[in-house]
Amino acid sequence: MQVQVNSNQVNAGVGLHDWVSSTVEDTLARFDDLLTRVEIHVSDENAGKAGAQDKRCQIEARPKGHTPISVTHKADALDLAVQGAADKMSHALEHLMGRLDEPVLSTGHMTAPPVLEDTPAEVDAMLEDDFLARREAVGKE
Numbered sequence: 001m002q003v004q005v006n007s008n009q010v011n012a013g014v015g016l017h018d019w020v021s022s023t024v025e026d027t028l029a030r031f032d033d034l035l036t037r038v039e040i041h042v043s044d045e046n047a048g049k050a051g052a053q054d055k056r057c058q059i060e061a062r063p064k065g066h067t068p069i070s071v072t073h074k075a076d077a078l079d080l081a082v083q084g085a086a087d088k089m090s091h092a093l094e095h096l097m098g099r100l101d102e103p104v105l106s107t108g109h110m111t112a113p114p115v116l117e118d119t120p121a122e123v124d125a126m127l128e129d130d131f132l133a134r135r136e137a138v139g140k141e
Contacts, residue, residue: 007043027090037061037062057084071092073085
């Protein structure tokens, strides 16, 4: 899985990019075989001014053979926004994986446990008993 971090209006150094990348990779590690690329966009919507829920993290994941999935999370702090978006993406991918599994068809009825098959010797004995019972019923012994 390739991870790309983009930042707008956030003082972004190498440390921030590494931290964001590792946080998202850790959260989405179990989907590593499903994903080709993950793009992360972090931004400060108020551009340096204080405000409620002004930090934003958008994550776009590209599953193999499927259309991209995008989630966004806003929070008061950048770390909360990144972790919230990573959790949302994890849930979205779990949902996608659930849809990819084979559907379980229900008949609405409970079935009895399977009957064990009889051995050939038991089948022969039952056939012999049937044969003898019919001969006796007909009057031939």
